[in-house]
Amino acid sequence: MKARVFVTLKPSVFDPQGSTIAEALHSLGYQNVADVRQGKYFELDLDVASEQDAEQLASEVASRVLANPVIESFRVELVDAGVRS
Amino acid sequence: MTFAVVVFPGSNCDHDSYHAVRHVLGHDARFVWHKEASLGNADVVILPGGFSHGDYLRTGAIARFSPVMKAVADFAAAGGPVLGICNGFQILLEAGLLPGAMLRNRDVRFHCEHVGVRVEQTDTPFTARCRQGRVLNIPIAHGEGNYYAPPEVLETLERERRVIFRYATADGRVGPEANPNGSLNNIAGICNEGRNVVGLMPHPERACEPMLGSTDGLLLFESVVDALTAGALGGGR
Numbered sequence: 195m196k197a198r199v200f201v202t203l204k205p206s207v208f209d210p211q212g213s214t215i216a217e218a219l220h221s222l223g224y225q226n227v228a229d230v231r232q233g234k235y236f237e238l239d240l241d242v243a244s245e246q247d248a249e250q251l252a253s254e255v256a257s258r259v260l261a262n263p264v265i266e267s268f269r270v271e272l273v274d275a276g277v278r279s
Numbered sequence: 280m281t282f283a284v285v286v287f288p289g290s291n292c293d294h295d296s297y298h299a300v301r302h303v304l305g306h307d308a309r310f311v312w313h314k315e316a317s318l319g320n321a322d323v324v325i326l327p328g329g330f331s332h333g334d335y336l337r338t339g340a341i342a343r344f345s346p347v348m349k350a351v352a353d354f355a356a357a358g359g360p361v362l363g364i365c366n367g368f369q370i371l372l373e374a375g376l377l378p379g380a381m382l383r384n385r386d387v388r389f390h391c392e393h394v395g396v397r398v399e400q401t402d403t404p405f406t407a408r409c410r411q412g413r414v415l416n417i418p419i420a421h422g423e424g425n426y427y428a429p430p431e432v433l434e435t436l437e438r439e440r441r442v443i444f445r446y447a448t449a450d451g452r453v454g455p456e457a458n459p460n461g462s463l464n465n466i467a468g469i470c471n472e473g474r475n476v477v478g479l480m481p482h483p484e485r486a487c488e489p490m491l492g493s494t495d496g497l498l499l500f501e502s503v504v505d506a507l508t509a510g511a512l513g514g515g516r
Binding site for chain 2: 207211
């Protein structure tokens with residue numbers, strides 16, 4: 195089973211990379227891109243039997259390693275959701 | 280005194296720290312590989328600068344799980360003096376031995392330059408020999424030294440006088456013009472509740488000899504020798 199993990203900076207935390215990208219887009223003429231926040235995206239290949247186990251494992255890995263809870267939050271999506279249930 | 284210099288894959292200031300301790304300060308230094316579970320008979324632990332594990336994922340994020348970090352946490356809990364320099368500071372943050380986190384520098388550039396570092400507090404083992412308010416001339420070399428902590432944590436750090444170093448002008452003024460990376464409150468270094476664990480982004484080990492342009496960094500190492508000689512610290516033994 196596969197899981198996708200999205201890690202993003204919390205809204206209250208300044209994102210120097212995102213704001214640099216936004217400035218670059220503005221200088222290219224994309225004035226309608228009001229702001230950019232950069233994050234990280236992980237694809238996990240999980241050797242587990244159930245969706246529940248997948249969700250639990252992905253969340254544990256995300257909260258313990260992939261994201262730093264001081265500055266980041268995360269969201270987990272199961273890719274094969276529904277297929278094996 | 281015996282200084283343990285922890286070596287992670289990608290550490291690159293381990294030899295600078297070793298050199299400063301052994302050849303300039305004149306004390307014993309030993310490298311400890313990150314896979315080791317013990318710090319041996321260390322009196323002081325240094326987590327040196329560099330790019331542990333390539334800084335993949337986040338700075339210090341993978342190094343914090345190295346076996347040696349359990350020994351470092353035990354050593355710190357027993358009151359032993361621990362100094363995290365640059366990447367070592369980032370590892371201490373990820374390990375939760377110090378609060379907060381590092382963001383990419385405000386201007387998204389790697390800064391490699393001498394800066395003014397004002398000593399805010401002298402009641403730590405690494406600043407005991409400094410005069411409060413003195414501005415040390417020490418180099419920085421980092422891309423992610425933009426210190427962040429949530430407001431309530433920042434407030435606690437300030438109230439408990441745990442901000443140990445701030446970026447400042449040569450005449451001691453703290454403000455945006457002296458802040459190289461966007462750190463909140465110009466924070467360059469902090470300590471833990473017990474004041475025995477200190478982390479800072481500037482590199483004192485690179486400012487220990489006149490040939491390097493400054494000897495101000497030596498004060499941190501001399502301070503911890505003083506502190507240990509006075510017998511005020513627990514240590515890991």
